[in-house]
Amino acid sequence: MADRKILTGITSDAFTSDADKWALDKLKRMPLVPTLVSKFYEYGFDRWLYCYNMSMSVRCGPNQYQTLHRILQESCRVLDMPEPELYLSSNPFPNAFAGGVERPYITLRSSMVNTMSDEQLYHLIGHELGHIKANHVLYFSVASLLFPLIDYVGRRTLGASDVAIYALILAFYEWSRQAEFSADRAGLLVSQSLQTSIDAEIALTAGPNRLSSEMNRDAFMDQARAYQDADPLDQLGKIILFAMMGKTFTHPMPVHRAQQLEHWVLSGAFDRVLAGDYPGAPRATAASA
Numbered sequence: 001m002a003d004r005k006i007l008t009g010i011t012s013d014a015f016t017s018d019a020d021k022w023a024l025d026k027l028k029r030m031p032l033v034p035t036l037v038s039k040f041y042e043y044g045f046d047r048w049l050y051c052y053n054m055s056m057s058v059r060c061g062p063n064q065y066q067t068l069h070r071i072l073q074e075s076c077r078v079l080d081m082p083e084p085e086l087y088l089s090s091n092p093f094p095n096a097f098a099g100g101v102e103r104p105y106i107t108l109r110s111s112m113v114n115t116m117s118d119e120q121l122y123h124l125i126g127h128e129l130g131h132i133k134a135n136h137v138l139y140f141s142v143a144s145l146l147f148p149l150i151d152y153v154g155r156r157t158l159g160a161s162d163v164a165i166y167a168l169i170l171a172f173y174e175w176s177r178q179a180e181f182s183a184d185r186a187g188l189l190v191s192q193s194l195q196t197s198i199d200a201e202i203a204l205t206a207g208p209n210r211l212s213s214e215m216n217r218d219a220f221m222d223q224a225r226a227y228q229d230a231d232p233l234d235q236l237g238k239i240i241l242f243a244m245m246g247k248t249f250t251h252p253m254p255v256h257r258a259q260q261l262e263h264w265v266l267s268g269a270f271d272r273v274l275a276g277d278y279p280g281a282p283r284a285t286a287a288s289a
Helices: 018-028 033-042 045-056 066-079 110-115 118-133 137-144 146-153 162-191 194-206 217-228 232-244 254-266 269-274 282-288
Strands: 085-089 096-099 105-109
Touching: 018 162, 033 045, 033 137, 045 085, 045 096, 045 105, 045 137, 066 085, 066 118, 066 162, 085 110, 096 118, 096 137, 105 110, 105 118, 110 194, 118 137, 118 162, 118 194, 137 162, 162 194, 162 254, 162 269, 194 217, 194 254, 217 254, 254 269
Parallel strands: 085 105
Antiparallel strands: 096 105
């Protein structure tokens, strides 16, 4: 995409949803969270995860997978943030993740690169950059190690009951789903095309397949709207199924993510950010002064 707009001075407040902020504030108020974060640093888990990722992936750079490195560089310029390290790993299941509290990095799975076009990769990398810029990585890292950390340290050391542990886990899951909506907005700010970002969501949902040329964006959005506008009986069924299974999903349902991204655009917020009306914008700062 030519002439991608650079969002100078942008802060994460420009794309972080209110639900994300509310869920993270709720999570931080959980009595066990300060202890878990302290143990995360005390035992050096951040360094362990960094070293493990480096040992299992190929680091991208000017002389290694230059296309991916170029997309990362341009995406960082758009979001006005330092470049994290970028890695490529072999995995048949399409996904990507951000890690590294002290040394941020993004890891793309090979199947994700095979599934997406270069333009769609701008959305994917922008999504992961959004996690880093919004400081999601610390709590994602703690959550990814929550179960083994609890087993390793022990409930007695944490001074927690099974009920408290379960409540904490549910709070982590609730926040992690909300954080994905914020990161999707960051991905859209980098792709700067709702159509491209929706196509990236479809590619992630459908996965690699030989019929990808038959993908239909409009049909997928019709599907998303049909899911959202289900009749009352189906709505009740959705609530029951979510209570039974979905409450422990780390990511929102894909059709819901696509529709939420569309809602953000229809609200006018996306266009306002691209026009320079966002927290940290030079014009906004000058006007305040």
